[in-house]
Amino acid sequence: MNFRKLFLNCWIKTLNNGTGSTTLQQGFTLAEILVAALIGSLIIAPLLGAALQIIQTQRDEEVKANSQQEIQAALQFIARDLQQAVYIYDRDGLAALTASYQTTTCSTPPPAPPATPNCSQLPADVNRVPVLVFWKRQEIENAIALNGGGCPNPEAASETCDDTFVYSLVAYYLVIDDDETWSNTSRIERFQIRDGVRNPVTGDYIDENGDDPDDDIAGLARDRGYLPFGSGGTLDQRFFNWQRSFAENYELNETRRVLVDFIDQSTSTSLPLEACPEPAFTAVPNYAFIPASFQTASFYACVNRAATIARVFLRGNSLARINDDPTPSHSAQFDPFFPRGRVEVRGEGSIN
Template sequence: MMAKTLQFILRSQIKSSKVIQKSGGFTLIELLVALLIAFFILTPLLGFMVSVLSTDRREQAKANSEQEIQTALNYISRDVQQAVYIYDAAGIAAIQSELRYPGDATKSPVLVFWKRELVDDVIPAATGTKKDGTFVYSLVAYYLIKDSNSTWSNAARIARWQIQDGVSVVSGGVDCTGYTGKYIAGNCPSAGFAPFQDQFDEADIFVGNHCCR
């Protein structure tokens, strides 16, 4: 009697386990159909996401470029506001050989001017330890540079070049190479700088002998 009961229980368990395994699984065809459905649904979604990300990158790059251009224009505007003399096209052409890149067709000066700049804390004061400031002349040139430099846009860029006068003194001071006067240490003129003339005639403007050596 006991043996028959055990056999009945075992057969019942085996049948129930087969039923569970049969109802809980997936056939290979069902899996393939599910994969195909997922593929057809996810592919357009992935394409849409890639398009959105690509558009976002382009818009971000455009916004950054516009911000950098505006920053550069603001800097040039502040620079020109300090100008005391701005060369016209004929004047730039006349002194181009005396500027930074003579004879280089890929680098064209588009804006050249003289400005006065304040040099702080350079001249010893009569009393106290604080030093006074003074103004010096600078020649500034903005160049349009066309080259294939991979660091930039491979098309064109704007570069700034400047040479500045030194802070001269009547007594004491140091010698500066290429100059006969005395200057405060650490404030020699830039190499090739020639003093700006407050008053010069038309010949000076076109010869350019007042700008640089």
């Protein structure tokens, strides 16, 4: 019996008191209530389902849009950073600087060739892999007073102080760890150490140790762990052979910052690296020397060392914003939740 027949039978019963006469029935029978509830549920359920579908679709689109915006913002930041580059480490250069991605930081000078180094000149541990590393020429506004000393009040001294430039070493890392502050995916951190400002008259640091009572002048000090690159040999030799200062440790709380979170941690073979146009470009990091968990193809670069050009690739994981337990990995079904971006930049800095 279909619902129409059931409804008509119930209605006839309300009109018939069993003797053929019709009387006014008070209230509703149980059958009537059940039929009404059933009909109501048949109407409301699709409406609720449609409403939930609309809400879920809107949420998904917002998540995807936010992730795409973050990926583009990160690429724009990296691009502005790279525009000041004077030297970008390619596959061979990064292998020399990190001793093929060692996970300990050098605390003493490594052995001289032909011995093989077993530590990295960059900050290193098992949770981080350096991907994009370069030197840049950085402008510091109103840093030097006209008499050669530090500028005591840079914000109000545009007419009494001069700008200057210092060199900085910048490294972008892919990070995968259990830090609950961040997502269960991976993230990108930026590390930077810079040289201190020198007195143009004497050549000495304006503030050697960053302990000047004037905070503005103390801010002109050299970062701990920084040493200038060499001045002898070829350009590659000067940067390949750079060593940190072993007189003090890196101050990672001051020199390392998270750039962007929710970078995809998937290691699926369906997401290979885009081939770099060798021999001019080489890919970093070198997957032959890093753990499989970091072989995500979600943050890497093609570098032309000779031309100071880097082509940077990023892929996010917005699906992890919706459900991060377990952390979702890439699949063809959910590919739209993994926004991608790329940028190619030529470093325009120069070495004095």
